[in-house]
Amino acid sequence: MSFIHIKKAWSLSQNDITGEREFIKRREILKKLASSSLVFAGSSFLPYSVYGSANSFYPPPVNKIYNVNRELTKEKYATTYTNFYEFGSNKNIWRKASKLKTKPWLLSIDGLVNKPLKIDINDLIKKIGGIEERVYRFRCVEAWSMTVPWAGFPLNKIISLVEPNSDARFVKFETFYNPDVAPGQKQKWYPWPYQEAITIEEATNELSFMATGIYGKELPNQNGAPFRLVLPWKYGFKSIKSIVKISFVKERPIGMWEKLAPKEYGFWANVNPNVSHPRWSQATEQQLGKEERIPTIIYNGYAEQVSDLYDNLQNKLKDKLFR
Numbered sequence: 246m247s248f249i250h251i252k253k254a255w256s257l258s259q260n261d262i263t264g265e266r267e268f269i270k271r272r273e274i275l276k277k278l279a280s281s282s283l284v285f286a287g288s289s290f291l292p293y294s295v296y297g298s299a300n301s302f303y304p305p306p307v308n309k310i311y312n313v314n315r316e317l318t319k320e321k322y323a324t325t326y327t328n329f330y331e332f333g334s335n336k337n338i339w340r341k342a343s344k345l346k347t348k349p350w351l352l353s354i355d356g357l358v359n360k361p362l363k364i365d366i367n368d369l370i371k372k373i374g375g376i377e378e379r380v381y382r383f384r385c386v387e388a389w390s391m392t393v394p395w396a397g398f399p400l401n402k403i404i405s406l407v408e409p410n411s412d413a414r415f416v417k418f419e420t421f422y423n424p425d426v427a428p429g430q431k432q433k434w435y436p437w438p439y440q441e442a443i444t445i446e447e448a449t450n451e452l453s454f455m456a457t458g459i460y461g462k463e464l465p466n467q468n469g470a471p472f473r474l475v476l477p478w479k480y481g482f483k484s485i486k487s488i489v490k491i492s493f494v495k496e497r498p499i500g501m502w503e504k505l506a507p508k509e510y511g512f513w514a515n516v517n518p519n520v521s522h523p524r525w526s527q528a529t530e531q532q533l534g535k536e537e538r539i540p541t542i543i544y545n546g547y548a549e550q551v552s553d554l555y556d557n558l559q560n561k562l563k564d565k566l567f568r
């Protein structure tokens with residue numbers, strides 16, 4: 246992660262038909278068709294033909310509370326410039342990631358809970374009562390960023406389902422481990438599988454989101470299919486992809502990047518323009534597909550929702566909150 250320099254890898258290609266405008270247009274067509282009497286009642290063929298997905302959860306209803314005043318990143322950039330070390334250490338791994346088989350996908354939820362669960366991700370979505378769409382900012386520690394519509398559900402819904410007991414202080418997440426499909430996992434100097442963790446309080450925050458989709462359809466593999474975490478106020482490496490296991494634990498787990506470089510990638514990793522990474526400034530960011538840099542905002546613009554979480558931490562911890 247640390248050696249990649251931002252190139253204009255996403256420089257504009259003009260005939261992009263999957264960009265924001267098209268996305269909105271398709272939405273409108275879909276809405277019109279849905280309200281038209283010519284459409285057979287309950288037909289699932291509409292989303293199928295428009296979105297190329299047979300999954301009836303898509304497109305999900307939009308939760309308008311979660312929006313931002315930034316232009317959406319073009320789908321093409323958000324889905325082809327992706328970070329997924331399991332498939333290689335550069336950002337151009339989307340073809341390789343297509344090898345991952347994501348159906349069926351068994352998720353286990355265990356640890357200090359009253360009701361542990363082993364469940365297929367599709368059944369979990371049904372049990373939870375479906376999905377919604379939210380537009381979030383997303384800021385990588387390497388100072389690139391994007392604004393994308395995620396589909397999924399609040400992490401809090403999983404917490405209510407499994408009922409953690411009072412000893413549970415952290416939630417730990419683990420990615421799949423399968424070096425036969427994910428060549429990056431043959432590189433033994435990484436402590437696979439990819440792991441991340443947050444506190445229970447962070448996990449119950451309204452913003453903590455489990456994403457199953459992006460741009461109105463299921464996640465493509467390279468963005469973490471079938472199921473990933475999205476924490477918009479933290480640096481991107483906390484938003485772990487392709488999760489197979491969620492554990493409720495007492496001791497603080499150490500994430501993969503923290504194990505590799507603890508001075509550079511800490512536990513909290515909250516976005517803050519005033520605390521530099523040891524090797525670069527975090528003051529500004531480059532949005533995928535845009536030339537000019539823009540200022541980075543504290544907590545990535547989500548201070549109102551999350552700053553309470555950190556008010557009670559001691560001062561000596563404060564600088565670590567942002568690394």
Ligand SMILES: Nc1nc2c(c(=O)[nH]1)N[C@H]1C(S)=C(S)[C@@H](COP(=O)(O)O)O[C@H]1N2
Pocket residue numbers: 246323326327328329330331384385386420439467468469480481482483484485486487
């Ligand atoms: N399992 C796994 N999850 C991961 C990563 C990874 O390499 N492996 N990269 C992280 C980093 S550094 C970032 S910035 C985001 C990128 O998400 P995106 O590719 O969907 O934009 O995923 C995060 N989740």
Ligand SMILES: [Mo]
Pocket residue numbers: 328385386387480481482
């Ligand atoms: Mo990242």
